[in-house]
Ligand SMILES: [Zn+2]
């Protein structure tokens with residue numbers, strides 16, 4: 001079979017590899033139909049993630065089931081499924097709490113598509129083995145295309161969890177998404193889209209990039225342009241930091257704009273320390289969360305929202321043919337989705 005190898009941050013190569021096979025009764029073998037390029041993939045391509053090549057590229061995907069181990073329940077051969085990017089057992093105490101990134105069965109943070117914590121393969125291939133398949137996969141609703149749902153297993157569920165916790169607590173509350181700095185731009189836009197879908201009465205989207213601001217407006221958010229991080233933007237019950245900016249300027253703007261006892265969630269990728277305005281947080285009891293996404297805990301609710309409005313993410317997505325992967329990766333748009341013809 002063919003698989004796309006990342007040979008270096010900007011060098012990709014389709015190579016032949018042996019087809020995977022079922023190794024355990026809890027495995028599935030699936031054929032990826034649509035793969036979206038994660039914000040972390042783009043960080044890797046810019047040399048900002050310390051990951052060693054070569055490895056098979058891609059980890060956000062929708063696939064068709066080709067074969068199933070005897071103990072996989074709830075799925076059949078031919079089903080189309082979203083697959084979580086993060087490998088976790090689904091049954092240990094951490095997984096049962098909805099925290100697969102802390103799974104104690106598999107090395108915590110084992111994942112497809114980066115060659116870290118074990119070689120689990122990548123999604124830009126003809127066939128891939130999914131371990132713990134009963135809990136790693138979710139059925140794709142019949143009215144949602146694989147391309148539209150390609151990022152559910154990672155960036156889209158990450159955007160969802162950044163706003164859902166606060167909006168579950170205070171339904172309809174205003175939301176501020178701070179996307180300046182551009183660290184995780186697709187997660188920022190997904191957070192805005194999910195806040196609109198969850199019924200926030202006003203979603204404000206702060207960014208320095210005009211093209212992303214236009215996308216946010218098309219999603220139903222109010223775009224606010226700012227070339228540099230403001231100190232404070234107002235007072236929002238729910239805020240999101242998607243900057244990943246090591247100066248902490250945009251993160252500080254999100255934290256200082258969080259209402260008393262509101263929630264601020266960060267989906268930024270921080271590989272070192274950044275300053276945090278603890279005094280402002282203390283003063284207003286800001287509840288701050290940061291960390292890897294736990295997609296398995298959110299995929300079902302995200303798919304429900306997508307099924308209710310299957311085109312809601314179209315302004316974010318640039319869909320390109322699967323066989324153009326190498327050319328398209330040379331200059332990736334805000335959110336690139338590589339799709340086989342049957343995935344559209
Ligand atoms: Zn990712």
Ligand SMILES: [Zn+2]
Pocket residue numbers: 088089090091092093094095100102103104105106
């Ligand atoms: Zn586990």
